[in-house]
Amino acid sequence: MKRLFLGCLTAAVMAGLSVAAQAGDKFIVVQSTTSTQNSGLYDYLLPIFEEKSGIEVRVVAVGTGQAIKNAMNGDGDVLLVHAKASEEKFVAGGFGVKRFDLMYNDFVVVGPAADPAGLAGTSDIVAALGTIAKGGRIFVSRGDDSGTHKKELALWREAQIDPASASGGWYRESGSGMGATLNIAVGMDGYTLTDRATWIKFGNKANHKIVVEGDKRLFNQYGVILVDKAKHPNVKSELGQTFIDWLLSPEGQKAIAAYKVNGEPLFVPNAAAGS
Numbered sequence: 358m359k360r361l362f363l364g365c366l367t368a369a370v371m372a373g374l375s376v377a378a379q380a381g382d383k384f385i386v387v388q389s390t391t392s393t394q395n396s397g398l399y400d401y402l403l404p405i406f407e408e409k410s411g412i413e414v415r416v417v418a419v420g421t422g423q424a425i426k427n428a429m430n431g432d433g434d435v436l437l438v439h440a441k442a443s444e445e446k447f448v449a450g451g452f453g454v455k456r457f458d459l460m461y462n463d464f465v466v467v468g469p470a471a472d473p474a475g476l477a478g479t480s481d482i483v484a485a486l487g488t489i490a491k492g493g494r495i496f497v498s499r500g501d502d503s504g505t506h507k508k509e510l511a512l513w514r515e516a517q518i519d520p521a522s523a524s525g526g527w528y529r530e531s532g533s534g535m536g537a538t539l540n541i542a543v544g545m546d547g548y549t550l551t552d553r554a555t556w557i558k559f560g561n562k563a564n565h566k567i568v569v570e571g572d573k574r575l576f577n578q579y580g581v582i583l584v585d586k587a588k589h590p591n592v593k594s595e596l597g598q599t600f601i602d603w604l605l606s607p608e609g610q611k612a613i614a615a616y617k618v619n620g621e622p623l624f625v626p627n628a629a630a631g632s
Contacts, residue, residue, distance in 0.1 A: 384413035385596045388425075388433035390504055391534040393579070394418035396554035396623050401616045406603055412596050420503030420534065428452060428582075431589030434597035436582045439504035439552075444580045453582035457605055460613050460624040461578045464508060466569035467539070467556060468548040476548070480571040486516045493527040495547030496520070499538045500530030504577075509550045512574065539565075552577055554623035579624070581605075604628070 393399060394416060403414045417427060421438040428436040429452050436453060438444060447453045466485060468476060474494045479485045489496050498520070499506040513520050520528040529547070531538040535555045542549040543563045551559075556567070569575075581601055586592040603609045610626035617623065 383411060383596065384415055385434040385593050385600055386432070387414055387416050387435045387437055387600070388428045389416050389418050389437045390421045390424060390439055390579075391418045391536070392439070392505070392552045392555045393437065395534070395536050396552075396558045397618065398554070398613070398616055398624065402609075402612055405612055406600065406609075410599055410603065412599060414600060418534075420499070420501040420506065422502030422504075422507070428584050431584070431591060434584055434593045435600055436584060437579065439577055439579045440507050441578055441580060443504075443507070444582060448582060452585055452588055454585050456580045456582045457601065458627055459579045459581045459604060460610075460626045460628075461576065462553045462624050463570070463577050464505065464550055464575040465553050465556060465567045466548055466550055467542070467565050468568045469546040470564040470566055471546070472568055473546075474548065474568075476568040477566075479569045482512055482569055482572040482574055483516045485569045486512060486518060489548055490516075490518045490520065490523070490527070493523075495527055495529065495542075495545050497529045497531055497538055497542040497545065497547045497549040499535065500532045501534070503534075505535060505550060505552060508575075508577070512550075515574070557618050557621055557623055578627075 399416050407413055417433065421440045421443065424436060424438050425443055425447055427433055429447065436447065444456050448456050466476065466482070468474065474488050474492055476485050476488060498509055524530060531541050535551055536559065538549055539551060539559050540561055543561060543565050581604055583594065583597050583601055584592045586594045605628040610628055613624050613626040614622065
């Protein structure tokens, strides 16, 4: 009888541990850009999704380039970044199942109130970069292969300027995320390119302000992709797809639109517009 009791007790304990393990395993890892984290979007969105689904979302917030590399290594279930050409290459290489447009905002150039380059009110980003370079005005680049850095380099190319030739002079590379780069730009009375959401949320603006905005070339699209289980068997496809489906659903899109800071929306959902 005692042996039977101990056997039943052991079975019950093992069953309990199995259930606990399964419950503890109900999470996904999202490789994501820093702007979505720094903006506070995840702090707003994830509790809504987690309460509805019971799925915990663990975010790794790094530059887009690093996020893509991490996902290529199988260190994530979902990729959410903002560099469409790189995202499409990720899918074409068999690392992602399908890319979806999710939301957008825009990039802006911020600079000191004194605005030594005289950019305030400018909407032509290429002309603005030319003015910065010609005047040797301090410009702080992320220099980290992030989505913002990729956009910045593309804009310099369009302006037919090689900023690397001025590295360490008027062109400074932080090698850091957007928040740290903004802090450096503020500390140096310099200019920098940032996504609008991070700038709105940023708490150390000091005397800095937006000086360039409104150019269609500053459009900033975000995409979401399920990492392909065929490439990495450890990917939690079902849980990851549940998260993506919710983000793309009317409920998820409404939640994105509802996120505001000081009454100002930070992202515009556009999943319905197609991928």
